[in-house]
Each structure stands twice: as C-alpha cells, then as structure tokens.
Amino acid sequence: MVISSSSRNLLVSRIYHVIAARSQRRTVTTYHHYLNHNQTHPPLNPHLSSLQLTRTLSSSSAKMSNLNQAKNIWRKANAVCFDVDSTVIQEEAIDELAKYCGKGDEVQQLTMEAMKGGMDFRQALAIRLDIIRPTSTQLRNFIHGEKHRLTPYVKELVYELHKREKEVYLISGGFKSIIIPVAKDLNIPTSNVYANKLKFYYDGEYAGFDENQLTSRSGGKGAAVRDLKEKHGYETVVMVGDGMTDWEAAPPADLFIGFGGNAYRPEVKNKSKWYVTDFRDLVNELRD
Numbered sequence: 001m002v003i004s005s006s007s008r009n010l011l012v013s014r015i016y017h018v019i020a021a022r023s024q025r026r027t028v029t030t031y032h033h034y035l036n037h038n039q040t041h042p043p044l045n046p047h048l049s050s051l052q053l054t055r056t057l058s059s060s061s062a063k064m065s066n067l068n069q070a071k072n073i074w075r076k077a078n079a080v081c082f083d084v085d086s087t088v089i090q091e092e093a094i095d096e097l098a099k100y101c102g103k104g105d106e107v108q109q110l111t112m113e114a115m116k117g118g119m120d121f122r123q124a125l126a127i128r129l130d131i132i133r134p135t136s137t138q139l140r141n142f143i144h145g146e147k148h149r150l151t152p153y154v155k156e157l158v159y160e161l162h163k164r165e166k167e168v169y170l171i172s173g174g175f176k177s178i179i180i181p182v183a184k185d186l187n188i189p190t191s192n193v194y195a196n197k198l199k200f201y202y203d204g205e206y207a208g209f210d211e212n213q214l215t216s217r218s219g220g221k222g223a224a225v226r227d228l229k230e231k232h233g234y235e236t237v238v239m240v241g242d243g244m245t246d247w248e249a250a251p252p253a254d255l256f257i258g259f260g261g262n263a264y265r266p267e268v269k270n271k272s273k274w275y276v277t278d279f280r281d282l283v284n285e286l287r288d
C-alpha cells in the first residue's frame with residue numbers, strides 16, 4: 001500500500017500523540033512543533049517505552065533550541081572570525097609547506113595529533129617547524145607557486161557578511177605570509193588577520209617564529225577574539241572553524257559554528273551547537 005507523505009506525517013503524529021499523552025503533555029506540544037516546522041523528527045521506534053520516548057523528544061527539543069539560539073546569534077553578529085586551514089581553504093597550509101620542502105609525511109601526522117587538541121599548541125608548532133626548517137626563499141617560492149584552494153562558497157559567504165557590514169577576521173595558527181593572499185582573495189583587510197610570523201636569519205635560514213603573537217600559544221585564538229572585542233567593542237562575535245582550537249575560542253566568542261566541509265572531526269561536531277558542511281547554509285540563514 002502506498003502512503004503519501006502527508007498521510008504518513010498525520011499517522012505518525014497521531015501515534016505520537018497517543019503514546020506521549022500518557023506520559024507528559026509538554027512532549028506532545030514539542031513533537032507537533034517538529035511537524036509544524038517541517039523539522040527532522042526522531043524516528044518512531046515501536047519498542048520505546050513512554051519514558052524513553054519522552055527522553056528522546058526532550059533531548060531533540062534541547063538540540064533544536066540550541067540550534068535556534070545559535071542561528072539568532074549568527075544573524076546578529078557584529079564580527080565573524082574564521083579559522084583558515086581546512087575552513088576557509090581546503091588544505092592545512094603547514095602540511096602543504098612541509099610537502100613543498102620534502103617533509104610532508106613527518107609533519108602531517110603531527111598536524112593530525114595537534115588538531116585533536118591534546119598537544120600544547122606552541123610545542124606542536126615548534127616541533128613541526130623544526131622538521132621543516134623552511135628558508136625564506138622556500139617560503140617565498142611556496143607562496144608564489146602553490147595556489148591555495150578556497151573552500152566552495154566561502155567567497156560568497158564573506159561577500160554577504162560584508163554586505164551586511166559585519167566585520168570579517170581570519171584567526172589562524174598558521175602563518176601570516178601564507179594567509180595574506182587568501183585574505184586578499186576574500187577582500188579581507190590584512191589588518192584583520194591574526195596569525196603567526198616566521199623568522200629568518202640574514203642569510204635566509206629558518207630562525208623560529210615570533211612567540212609574541214597571540215596565535216602562537218595554546219588558547220591563542222580565544223585571546224585573539226578577546227583582543228578584537230576589547231579593541232572594537234563588538235557585542236557579538238562568532239567563531240567558525242573545523243578544529244578543537246576553534247571551539248576553545250568560544251567563549252570569549254559568543255558562538256562557535258563547527259565546519260566539516262573539508263575535515264570531519266567527530267569531537268568538534270559533538271561539541272557544536274551548530275555544525276555545517278556547506279557554507280551555503282550560513283549564507284541562507286543571513287538571507288532568511
């Protein structure tokens with residue numbers, strides 16, 4: 001027998017109504033809210049007890065409430081901060097630089113460990129750079145020769161944010177000299193880039209990185225958000241990123257939006273009130 005989707009929804013609605021009414025009136029209201037708003041509802045499991053059903057619906061209701069709160073914050077944000085690697089661009093720039101310098105495999109493994117958030121950021125950065133030891137010439141050739149790949153629709157997203165007079169920042173544990181061409185592509189002023197600086201000796205040999213930069217230490221992205229809030233008096237700031245170091249920046253950021261379009265990290269998804277894999281979702285919420 002073929003059942004149309006509207007009949008199915010009505011049938012599902014009635015079954016829920018009968019079961020849930022036995023346990024808690026509020027639950028029924030919540031489920032009807034799902035149906036009325038065409039939202040994804042929890043699957044109907046005939047083996048669920050009314051208590052389990054109530055819990056399932058309550059948990060879904062809390063998630064929906066979190067998501068709605070997140071979308072409200074997103075729409076009213078004064079400033080939006082994006083992570084760069086695996087967020088604004090599709091790759092991890094330090095891995096690409098390592099490959100360019102012939103140290104790809106050694107560094108990629110360490111980057112993955114660092115992204116999980118279990119390693120001191122500055123230490124992880126120092127270890128990887130000590131392996132790569134890029135010269136100033138290698139860095140310059142890398143920037144000119146290896147074109148970054150922007151994530152689909154990030155350009156449209158930044159355009160829409162600018163159109164609404166929201167300030168856009170790039171906050172990265174990567175390197176400013178590599179990120180500036182990305183910022184230029186997105187019409188983001190270079191003064192809105194928070195990132196690390198590599199140092200070189202006079203002969204061009206690698207000499208370390210500037211440890212005074214906020215982004216060179218653990219918790220650095222949060223420190224950068226706090227800094228720009230203090231400097232500009234923004235009431236609402238949103239951080240968008242793929243990694244745990246981005247999630248850690250909220251607070252002081254008022255909202256973290258997890259992005260999984262380039263790299264999927266379950267621990268980030270689990271902690272995100274709002275997790276997207278396509279920047280068009282963020283654009284659409286601005287337009288609604």
Ligand SMILES: [Mg+2]
Nearest residue numbers: 083085086243
């Ligand atoms: Mg990243």
